[in-house]
Amino acid sequence: MIPKYRKQYNQAFSDEKYNQLKGILAEKGGIEPTFRVSESPIFLTKEFEAKLIDASESIISQIKAMPAELLQKAIPDNCRVPNDTDQPHFFTIDFGVCKSENGSIEPQLIELQAFPSLYAFQKVYEETYCEVYPFLSEIKNPMSHESFKNYLKELIVGDEDPENVILLEIFPEKQKTAIDFALTEKLLGIKTICLTKVKKEGRKLYYENNGTLTEIKRIYNRVIFDELDNIPDLTPEFNFREEVDVKWITHPNWFFKISKFLLPLLQHEFVPKSYFLHEFPENENLEDFVLKPLFSFAGSGVNLNPTKEITDSIQDKENYILQRKVYYEPIFEDINGDFSKAEIRLLYIWRENDERPILLENLGRMTKAAMVNVDFNKKDAIWIGSSNAFFG
Template sequence: MIPKYRKQFNQEFTYEKYDQFKQILKQKSGLEPAFRISESPIFLTKEFEGKLIDACESIIDQIKSLPPETLDKSIPENCKVPNDTKQPHFLTIDFGICKNEKGEIEPQLIELQAFPSLYAFQQVYEDTFCELYPFLNEIRNKMPYEELRNYLKEVIVGDEDPENVILLEIFPERQKTGIDFALTERLLGIKTVCLTKVKKQGNKLYYENDGKLIEIKRIYNRVIFDELDRIPDLTTEFDFRDDIDIKWITHPNWFFKVSKFLLPLLQHQFIPKSYFLHEFPENENLENFVLKPLFSFAGSGVNLNPTKEVTDAIEDKENYILQRKVTYEPILEDINGEFSKAEIRLLYIWKENDERPVLLENLGRMTKAAMVNVDFNKKDAIWIGGSNAFFGEE
């Protein structure tokens, strides 16, 4: 959407630079990226960025105005964790780059989560683009690296010794986001610990390091709690629902409270109309909607073309939504003259005593497939996968 930057990037791009890009990421993290890295960043106008931020500010206002009891309804009974907090530490908001009925390019909300994303990785990712393509420095994220690090350190580590803070995941070595875990460790000096390795004594938790038991005082939680039930023969010493003496960053209840559950409750020009499945009105046409389970992750369970037979067969209709379809516009031109579509995720962090969260950075996801998820792309496609958005003047 900014022709001069797109033209310059495409002229400077080579596959050798792309290989170098991935090698630099490996050198900085110690790991190969386990998800596809796009060859290209996303270039968007400052005007488009303004629309994204306007929508996000409205969403934040609406979340803050909702009664706690409304948000609490989102949490399944078997997933309620004690010692909830008044607000989450993280907020990520996803928008598709779409075309409206007037032919104008605009953002449309796809989903939102109060759950951490690739906060450590994206800064390094943007830095690496700027190293290989120096002209990008003039439109990079204006927040200095040290300021971003201080935000993350204050929220995740707080006043504790980093030794007593862990990044918690289930089988972290299997997760595609492992490169972010590695960069978080380097950034904050904390350890990544598998849920199965956490030990419980009374109401306190510990992990083992160099043969010593270390007390855990804060958990940077990366576990999707409701997915644990799908892991066969999972054995752990503590249950999320235990009343334990630790600080959650962020509290697991917020994964449910800020989720697709909110979509039918939000209103804005850039928010497509959504309904809970059991409240879908008769005067709406099912063909105009996408069916989504409330608590799926990474696009699983989404039905782009639901039928009445499909929706009628669903028993727990309150756990599904229908969201009005939007038209992703392929505007990101690759070196072959073909075009990709994209989503932009804005990454916010929310200090405990602050009235509002702060926008730290963004991430992009590019695709040539029907769904913006790298698993749905053809293997030989380019300009697809994880990316980063740069905003500048036309």
């Protein structure tokens, strides 16, 4: 894909430049990334980008047309949070880079979610690639750093004083995405606060800010709500299910509403056929499908080779889907002549008064393993890990 830039990049690459890239990221974030940073960006054509956008726009239109009551069915009763919103503030959508039956390279939908990904990190990551390899500036995202910052600030901070806005996470210092939290703090002037440090008085929430109890008016939420129940001895003062005077960015209910729950309901040439497990037709071949729990994160619980014995043993079949397998095409050549596979996550924001979301940035993942997820990159290889896509 874009042979000119792949050849130029591979010729310019060196271990010194890779270490320089990681060093600049660590300097900008104040901490090192705790996930693997790929040695290389992903180069894709404008034609491929157009296919991504076309599929995304179609999916967005289909979601907008769905009745609110249908989306509400996706929320587990024990995870329902009061004061839901009409639309999410974030929308992210993952596509694998695959080969069609006629041999053309095309995207295939993997999953989608209304949950913030590494927005701040990915913009800095893209800019850092351009610092280390200046020729990449020819094909970088045309959105300026200032415009990107203004979009995120308007969305997350709004009209509030940044000290009344927090990034909320559970034990943030232990999260693999900690560098994104640090970069978000620098970008927006807000603080990252652990859920265990949030104090509640009546309907109001507070946190300690340099010794002063400060009211929280807006929450940039990075907590995966359904994971809280799996953390032993967690006793925060604030329970998500309670009525509180706070604005969620984005509301936790949307984590469930825009999720794998939608995959069986979407139609497009770049959307692989999916079924809820309890509705899987007898005329389909189980070997052609991947089994996914509806509510999981970072690839946990996914079974690439489900058997009838496995699917029959599942009690809550309505909480699983079977998604037709797609085959990632290894087309991203490294300096040794080996090839990596990849997927692209498009990072949108959705302002409250806008009809449609705005695409801000992308996130790439590269692998030589069976699953395209940074957690599954156990192989001692290069051209694997977190990346960024350039289109030219």
